Amino acid sequence: MRLAAFDEMLPEISGLRKPYSAYDRWLKEQDPARLTEKMQDAERVFRKTGITFAVYGEQEASERLIPFDIVPRIISGNEWRRLTQGIEQRVQALNAFLDDIYHRQEILRAGRVPKELIARNEAFLPEMIGVRPPAGVYTHIIGVDIVRISENEFYVLEDNARTPSGVSYMLENRETMMQLFPELFQ
Structure with missing residues (x-):
């Protein structure tokens, strides 16, 4: 498309x-x-x-x-509030994903994400397994690349969590x- x-x-x-x-x-x-x-x-x-x-x-x-x-x-105030909610939700989801990867690994056991994809990823740190950062926050700042595609629609192109x-x-x-x-x- x-x-x-x-x-x-x-x-x-x-x-x-x-x-x-x-x-x-x-x-x-x-x-x-x-x-x-x-x-x-x-x-x-x-x-x-x-x-x-x-x-x-x-x-x-x-x-x-x-x-x-x-x-x-x-961006209007209403648009900003809507974007903020979506961005906060994405950040929470990314932190929940990292928490699962470094602890329960349910997403890997369920086969939703291939284990090899995580194990071979240069950003995966095996030494973090079992480590829980303060407040469960693995990534403190994320650069969310957003584009507007229509009057009321925005798309996220990518989340930059390593170097935003x-x-x-x-x-x-x-x-x-x-x-x-x-x-x-x-």
Whole structure:
């Protein structure tokens, strides 16, 4: 199944989404040359501070700048509450899965997950068998990659529990946006 890209600001069917109305007014007042200059400023800041990521698996694992887009993803309060519930549920499920893997191993005995898949996984730590971390929390932070596919639907692309670097990219993008366009945050 191939999904078409969803324009979060201006979907074809419904027109401008309400959370973007103030931003849209601001954007229409901006000089395109100023926006281009600010994009270049952001790139310079990222280059100077080393805000990059490596693309492993390509011929050369070259460092690339994180993408910076002056059109932010604006999520309404209701959408955020719904996403938060789903993300919290995913984190609880991942911690429950890890607790089972390192203790009862019911999921392995039931054949739901092949034992070899766990045993051969580089993230599996046999020395953790029988160890229960405080509050049963095995992973404290997870980067959940989410895309919107329609007006009311979001998909999770992946959960990054080992190195959730995307969290820092999001924070860096927001900080840069606040520096370059402080008027948007007043």
